[in-house]
Amino acid sequence: MEKREPVIKVTDLKKKFGDRQILNGINIDIYKGEIFVIMGGSGCGKSTLLRHLIGAIKPDEGSISLLGKEIAGLNEDEMDFIKKKIGMSYQGSALFDSMTVGENVSLPLREHTKLDQNVINIMVKMKLELVGLRGFENLMPSQLSGGMKKRVGIARAFAMDPEIVFYDEPTAGLDPIVTAVMDKLIIDLSRALSVTSVVVTHDMNSVFRIADRIAMLYEGRVVEIGTREEIKNSKNPYVQQFVSGSPDGPIKFFQQKDDYLETLTA
């Protein structure tokens, strides 16, 4: 991969919630057009990192630059300008349930552009076609299945022709076939529209299908970053444990035995 300016550059990002250090010095560069996967176990800080990248949370320390702009110093209008160039697909799809599918997808277009309603209607049909849901414009989100809702969420994320699209757990709670469809969709969209995709997930099958590069997070740090093969063949015990899905290893889920007696008798 040739040296290019990264579209997302995270430097020494730190964040504390109360006494808990959630992010502890994250460094990540993401380049144009790649599918970058952030993986890690529950509570490792990957959702918090994602929320920083979309500007929903401000960092305690460190900097985040999106599309060449350092986002900490931006005022609301400048941040809105950046936000119009990014799309986000939520874990629970986050569709507005008072609006139809078509209205959900067209909302950013209606609010941010001066396009004619007819043009917007055509664009909505095109975006829904991208995710294979043309003809569903007039349904309400409550009438759709979980996988369909997520696809509508993706169509909405692409409504403004973004440069970067973020996916939060795109395959969580989906059956294996829909998962495969979703993975193919993410690859196709990112290749066809040459957008940069950032995917947060812990679904290993999906990771190795879609990722160009992978970052593994553990306890608020990036423990390893590399291509699919590099991660698969990594010697790092944390990465090995996560990839193989083994209960034993350096990542502990249970307290030590000596603690146990103390907690019981305390």
Place this chain on the structure above:
Amino acid sequence: MNFIESIGSVVTTTYKHSVGVLSLLCDTLLWLVTGPFKRKFPKREGISEQMVFAGIQSFIIVFFVAFFTGIVIAMQSAYQLNKFGATIYVAAMVSVSMARELGPVLTALVVAGRVGAAITAELGSMKVSEQIEALETMALNPVRFLVVPRFLALIVMLPCLTVLSDIIGVLGGYLVGVYNLGLNPSRYIDFSFNFMMWKDVSTGLIKSFTFGVIISIIGCYMGLNTKGGAEGVGRSTTVSVVTSFVLIILFDCILTGVFYFSNM
């Protein structure tokens, strides 16, 4: 937690929420003033949808509350005024107390229970299902997009509902006055409106405008600050309605005091 600590925590959370509510109010007013210049004013359909919900669809319940209240005041005051042989003053009693006090307050309480609760529940479930965050990510400010239309709808529709409830209350009193007390219908109407001064109606409308601000801002604030899933939505809806009720009565007392001491 001991007694002193619990007092302390109540004081700090009350302080925190008061600051939050006031800053949401300032934010909303700022959007109302600057929105049209930045070409970012909420869409007209959004506002009219809220007005239909808050105003027109609340009419039936406001009608019943005002109507029965008018009847009750007429009967209660007739019970006293009978002793002086001054039953015709029932008309004045009903119209003035509806306009100054009962119209604005009862309408506000009914609307707080109906519309305020609905606002909190809707925004609260939007919050817990990440829809609020999705709006922000689309560069749509939730205050402009969700709070301003609800605020505008309530500060316009609540005074309108109050005027209607004043009239309906007088109608309820009229039925008692004419059909039970046997008063002359035209004399009853004369007495109703001769004693009801413009300032009675206007102070009532100032009150209901204030109540509109309270219901919408408390409703939106509690909704936008909902945490913790379905249980959280239930909790903030309860807190929203209770807080609105208490604040409505509190501000009713303050405003009545202001009007009383300034002879309005």
